[in-house]
Amino acid sequence: MIRRWFAAAALAASLTPAWAATSAAYTITAPPRMTHAQSRAAFGPVAALLTRVTGHPFRFRFTRNWLVYMQEVRKNTADVYFDGPAFIGWRAARFQDRAAAALSGKMRLVLVVKRGTALSNPDQLAGESVCAFSPPNLATLVFESLFPNPDRRPYFHIIHNLKSTVSDVLKGTCRAVMVPLQLFTRFNKVHPGALAIAYRVAPLPNQGFSVSSKMPRAIQDKVIAALTSPAGQAATAELRASLGHKRLVRSHTADYVPAEHLLDNMIGFQGT
DSSP states (O other), X not given: OHHHHHHHHHHHHHHSOHHXXXXXXXXXXXXXXXXXXXXXXXXXXHHHHHHHHHSSOEEEEOOOSHHHHHHHHHHTOOSEEEEOHHHHHHHHHHHOOEEEEEESSEEOEEEEEETTOOOSSGGGGTTSEEEEOOTXXXXXXXXXXXXXXXTSOOEEEEOSOHHHHHHHHHHTSOSEXXXXXXXXXXXXXXXXXXEEEEEEOOOEEOOEEEEOTTSOHHHHHHHHHHHTSHHHXXXXXXXXHHHTOSXXXXXXXXXXXXGGXXXXXXXXXXXX
Protein backbone atom coordinates (compact mmCIF):
# COMPACT_ATOMS: atom_id res chain seq x y z
CA MET A 1 0.00 0.00 0.00
CA ILE A 2 2.77 2.45 0.97
CA ARG A 3 4.72 1.52 -2.15
CA ARG A 4 1.64 2.25 -4.28
CA TRP A 5 1.17 5.64 -2.57
CA PHE A 6 4.77 6.67 -3.30
CA ALA A 7 4.42 5.49 -6.89
CA ALA A 8 1.26 7.62 -7.34
CA ALA A 9 2.97 10.66 -5.76
CA ALA A 10 5.98 10.23 -8.05
CA LEU A 11 3.70 9.99 -11.10
CA ALA A 12 1.79 13.15 -10.08
CA ALA A 13 5.05 15.03 -9.60
CA SER A 14 6.26 13.95 -13.02
CA LEU A 15 3.07 15.29 -14.63
CA THR A 16 3.29 18.68 -12.88
CA PRO A 17 4.75 21.49 -15.03
CA ALA A 18 8.19 22.52 -13.80
CA TRP A 19 7.14 26.13 -13.20
CA ALA A 20 4.23 25.09 -10.94
CA ALA A 21 6.63 23.67 -8.38
CA THR A 22 9.37 26.27 -8.58
CA SER A 23 7.79 29.61 -9.60
CA ALA A 24 5.84 32.23 -7.72
CA ALA A 25 2.12 32.32 -8.63
CA TYR A 26 0.52 35.63 -9.60
CA THR A 27 -3.08 36.84 -9.56
CA ILE A 28 -5.13 38.84 -12.07
CA THR A 29 -8.34 40.51 -10.91
CA ALA A 30 -11.01 42.95 -12.10
CA PRO A 31 -14.16 44.66 -10.77
CA PRO A 32 -17.34 42.54 -10.52
CA ARG A 33 -18.93 43.75 -13.75
CA MET A 34 -19.19 40.28 -15.32
CA THR A 35 -20.53 36.90 -14.30
CA HIS A 36 -18.09 34.20 -13.28
CA ALA A 37 -18.39 32.54 -16.70
CA GLN A 38 -17.93 35.83 -18.57
CA SER A 39 -14.87 36.63 -16.46
CA ARG A 40 -13.29 33.27 -17.24
CA ALA A 41 -13.89 33.79 -20.95
CA ALA A 42 -12.46 37.32 -20.87
CA PHE A 43 -9.45 36.83 -18.58
CA GLY A 44 -8.61 33.14 -18.95
CA PRO A 45 -6.70 33.72 -22.20
CA VAL A 46 -4.83 36.63 -20.56
CA ALA A 47 -3.74 34.42 -17.67
CA ALA A 48 -2.61 31.73 -20.14
CA LEU A 49 -0.57 34.25 -22.15
CA LEU A 50 1.17 35.71 -19.10
CA THR A 51 1.93 32.23 -17.78
CA ARG A 52 3.54 31.32 -21.08
CA VAL A 53 5.67 34.45 -21.56
CA THR A 54 6.87 34.85 -17.96
CA GLY A 55 7.34 31.22 -16.99
CA HIS A 56 5.28 31.87 -13.85
CA PRO A 57 1.69 30.72 -13.26
CA PHE A 58 -0.98 33.43 -13.52
CA ARG A 59 -4.60 32.88 -12.55
CA PHE A 60 -7.70 35.06 -12.64
CA ARG A 61 -9.42 35.65 -9.29
CA PHE A 62 -13.12 36.46 -9.53
CA THR A 63 -14.52 39.02 -7.07
CA ARG A 64 -18.17 38.65 -6.20
CA ASN A 65 -18.99 42.25 -5.21
CA TRP A 66 -17.60 45.78 -5.00
CA LEU A 67 -16.87 45.63 -1.27
CA VAL A 68 -14.55 42.68 -1.80
CA TYR A 69 -12.94 44.32 -4.81
CA MET A 70 -12.26 47.62 -3.07
CA GLN A 71 -10.74 45.76 -0.13
CA GLU A 72 -8.39 44.01 -2.57
CA VAL A 73 -7.43 47.34 -4.11
CA ARG A 74 -6.77 49.00 -0.73
CA LYS A 75 -4.55 46.10 0.35
CA ASN A 76 -3.04 45.66 -3.13
CA THR A 77 -3.53 41.91 -2.90
CA ALA A 78 -3.47 41.18 -6.66
CA ASP A 79 -0.57 41.42 -9.09
CA VAL A 80 -2.34 42.47 -12.29
CA TYR A 81 -5.52 44.54 -12.31
CA PHE A 82 -7.95 45.51 -15.04
CA ASP A 83 -10.01 48.50 -13.92
CA GLY A 84 -10.66 52.22 -14.38
CA PRO A 85 -8.50 55.34 -14.14
CA ALA A 86 -9.40 56.20 -10.53
CA PHE A 87 -8.18 52.86 -9.19
CA ILE A 88 -5.11 52.76 -11.45
CA GLY A 89 -4.14 56.29 -10.37
CA TRP A 90 -4.75 55.56 -6.69
CA ARG A 91 -2.55 52.44 -6.69
CA ALA A 92 0.14 54.25 -8.66
CA ALA A 93 0.23 57.04 -6.07
CA ARG A 94 0.03 54.76 -3.01
CA PHE A 95 1.99 51.67 -4.04
CA GLN A 96 3.98 52.81 -7.09
CA ASP A 97 2.09 50.37 -9.31
CA ARG A 98 2.51 50.88 -13.06
CA ALA A 99 -0.01 51.35 -15.85
CA ALA A 100 0.55 48.64 -18.45
CA ALA A 101 -1.96 48.62 -21.32
CA ALA A 102 -5.32 50.28 -21.85
CA LEU A 103 -8.31 50.21 -24.15
CA SER A 104 -7.74 52.53 -27.08
CA GLY A 105 -9.10 56.07 -26.95
CA LYS A 106 -10.17 58.26 -24.04
CA MET A 107 -13.12 58.06 -21.67
CA ARG A 108 -15.43 60.96 -22.52
CA LEU A 109 -18.18 61.69 -20.00
CA VAL A 110 -21.05 64.09 -20.59
CA LEU A 111 -23.80 65.54 -18.41
CA VAL A 112 -27.14 64.80 -20.09
CA VAL A 113 -30.40 66.69 -19.49
CA LYS A 114 -33.86 66.85 -21.01
CA ARG A 115 -33.72 69.15 -24.01
CA GLY A 116 -34.87 72.63 -23.04
CA THR A 117 -33.50 72.38 -19.49
CA ALA A 118 -31.87 75.67 -18.48
CA LEU A 119 -28.50 74.46 -17.28
CA SER A 120 -25.19 76.07 -18.21
CA ASN A 121 -23.03 74.95 -15.27
CA PRO A 122 -23.06 71.85 -13.03
CA ASP A 123 -23.06 74.16 -9.98
CA GLN A 124 -26.71 74.88 -10.74
CA LEU A 125 -27.53 71.30 -9.75
CA ALA A 126 -26.66 71.83 -6.07
CA GLY A 127 -29.60 70.56 -4.02
CA GLU A 128 -31.25 69.03 -7.10
CA SER A 129 -31.92 65.36 -7.87
CA VAL A 130 -29.41 63.73 -10.22
CA CYS A 131 -29.50 60.15 -11.51
CA ALA A 132 -26.37 58.18 -10.64
CA PHE A 133 -25.13 54.64 -10.21
CA SER A 134 -23.74 53.80 -6.78
CA PRO A 135 -20.07 54.72 -6.35
CA PRO A 136 -17.41 53.72 -7.26
CA ASN A 137 -19.04 54.00 -10.69
CA LEU A 138 -16.64 56.29 -12.58
CA ALA A 139 -19.28 58.70 -13.87
CA THR A 140 -20.60 59.13 -10.32
CA LEU A 141 -17.09 59.71 -8.92
CA VAL A 142 -16.35 62.29 -11.62
CA PHE A 143 -19.65 64.07 -11.10
CA GLU A 144 -19.15 64.13 -7.33
CA SER A 145 -15.69 65.65 -7.82
CA LEU A 146 -17.30 68.70 -9.44
CA PHE A 147 -18.77 69.59 -6.02
CA PRO A 148 -15.89 69.97 -3.53
CA ASN A 149 -18.16 71.76 -1.05
CA PRO A 150 -20.19 69.01 0.73
CA ASP A 151 -22.88 71.58 1.61
CA ARG A 152 -23.54 72.34 -2.03
CA ARG A 153 -24.02 69.01 -3.71
CA PRO A 154 -26.86 67.41 -5.66
CA TYR A 155 -29.00 64.66 -4.25
CA PHE A 156 -28.17 61.33 -5.91
CA HIS A 157 -31.14 59.32 -7.10
CA ILE A 158 -29.50 55.88 -7.31
CA ILE A 159 -30.26 53.97 -10.51
CA HIS A 160 -29.65 50.31 -11.30
CA ASN A 161 -29.96 50.11 -15.07
CA LEU A 162 -29.54 52.40 -18.04
CA LYS A 163 -33.02 51.79 -19.42
CA SER A 164 -34.73 53.55 -16.53
CA THR A 165 -32.19 56.38 -16.59
CA VAL A 166 -33.56 58.04 -19.72
CA SER A 167 -37.17 57.78 -18.57
CA ASP A 168 -36.23 59.26 -15.17
CA VAL A 169 -34.57 62.25 -16.85
CA LEU A 170 -37.42 62.76 -19.31
CA LYS A 171 -40.06 62.47 -16.53
CA GLY A 172 -38.16 64.93 -14.34
CA THR A 173 -37.35 62.43 -11.58
CA CYS A 174 -33.75 63.54 -12.15
CA ARG A 175 -32.60 66.80 -13.67
CA ALA A 176 -29.48 65.22 -15.16
CA VAL A 177 -27.29 62.15 -15.46
CA MET A 178 -23.60 61.76 -16.32
CA VAL A 179 -22.81 59.02 -18.82
CA PRO A 180 -20.13 58.09 -21.37
CA LEU A 181 -20.53 59.95 -24.65
CA GLN A 182 -21.22 56.74 -26.56
CA LEU A 183 -24.21 56.05 -24.31
CA PHE A 184 -25.65 59.50 -25.02
CA THR A 185 -25.32 58.73 -28.72
CA ARG A 186 -27.22 55.49 -28.17
CA PHE A 187 -29.92 57.25 -26.10
CA ASN A 188 -30.29 59.89 -28.82
CA LYS A 189 -31.07 57.24 -31.43
CA VAL A 190 -33.86 55.81 -29.29
CA HIS A 191 -35.20 59.24 -28.21
CA PRO A 192 -34.21 61.58 -31.06
CA GLY A 193 -34.14 65.23 -30.05
CA ALA A 194 -35.34 64.55 -26.49
CA LEU A 195 -31.99 64.89 -24.73
CA ALA A 196 -29.11 67.36 -24.78
CA ILE A 197 -25.54 67.59 -23.49
CA ALA A 198 -25.24 70.30 -20.83
CA TYR A 199 -21.58 69.77 -19.87
CA ARG A 200 -18.54 67.85 -21.11
CA VAL A 201 -15.87 66.55 -18.73
CA ALA A 202 -12.20 66.68 -19.74
CA PRO A 203 -11.28 63.31 -21.32
CA LEU A 204 -9.88 60.67 -18.97
CA PRO A 205 -7.47 57.80 -19.70
CA ASN A 206 -9.32 54.60 -20.45
CA GLN A 207 -9.81 51.38 -18.50
CA GLY A 208 -6.77 49.20 -18.60
CA PHE A 209 -4.31 46.79 -17.05
CA SER A 210 -1.82 47.79 -14.39
CA VAL A 211 0.90 45.82 -12.64
CA SER A 212 1.65 45.73 -8.93
CA SER A 213 4.99 46.94 -7.62
CA LYS A 214 5.09 43.71 -5.57
CA MET A 215 6.12 41.79 -8.67
CA PRO A 216 9.80 41.81 -9.62
CA ARG A 217 10.52 44.53 -12.18
CA ALA A 218 11.60 41.97 -14.77
CA ILE A 219 8.23 40.20 -14.50
CA GLN A 220 6.41 43.53 -14.72
CA ASP A 221 8.24 44.34 -17.94
CA LYS A 222 7.39 40.95 -19.43
CA VAL A 223 3.70 41.40 -18.55
CA ILE A 224 3.59 44.86 -20.14
CA ALA A 225 5.38 43.66 -23.28
CA ALA A 226 3.04 40.66 -23.59
CA LEU A 227 -0.15 42.68 -23.20
CA THR A 228 0.87 45.16 -25.92
CA SER A 229 2.10 42.49 -28.36
CA PRO A 230 0.08 40.86 -31.16
CA ALA A 231 -0.38 37.88 -28.82
CA GLY A 232 -1.80 40.31 -26.26
CA GLN A 233 -4.33 41.58 -28.78
CA ALA A 234 -5.43 38.00 -29.40
CA ALA A 235 -5.60 37.13 -25.69
CA THR A 236 -7.75 40.19 -24.93
CA ALA A 237 -10.10 39.78 -27.92
CA GLU A 238 -13.04 38.55 -25.80
CA LEU A 239 -12.50 41.29 -23.20
CA ARG A 240 -12.25 44.05 -25.79
CA ALA A 241 -15.29 42.79 -27.68
CA SER A 242 -17.38 42.84 -24.50
CA LEU A 243 -16.41 46.49 -23.99
CA GLY A 244 -16.66 47.58 -27.62
CA HIS A 245 -12.98 48.39 -28.18
CA LYS A 246 -10.80 47.39 -31.11
CA ARG A 247 -7.32 47.67 -29.64
CA LEU A 248 -5.21 47.52 -26.50
CA VAL A 249 -2.45 50.13 -26.41
CA ARG A 250 0.51 50.90 -24.14
CA SER A 251 -0.57 53.12 -21.24
CA HIS A 252 1.50 55.46 -19.07
CA THR A 253 1.33 55.82 -15.31
CA ALA A 254 1.65 59.61 -15.31
CA ASP A 255 -1.62 59.90 -17.25
CA TYR A 256 -3.50 58.09 -14.46
CA VAL A 257 -2.10 59.61 -11.27
CA PRO A 258 -4.25 62.79 -11.50
CA ALA A 259 -7.39 60.60 -11.38
CA GLU A 260 -6.55 59.26 -7.90
CA HIS A 261 -8.42 62.19 -6.30
CA LEU A 262 -11.70 60.77 -7.64
CA LEU A 263 -11.64 58.29 -4.75
CA ASP A 264 -11.25 60.98 -2.08
CA ASN A 265 -14.84 60.52 -0.90
CA MET A 266 -14.68 56.73 -0.73
CA ILE A 267 -14.22 55.26 2.75
CA GLY A 268 -10.79 53.70 3.12
CA PHE A 269 -9.24 55.61 0.23
CA GLN A 270 -8.63 58.95 1.91
CA GLY A 271 -5.16 60.08 2.87
CA THR A 272 -1.89 58.51 1.88
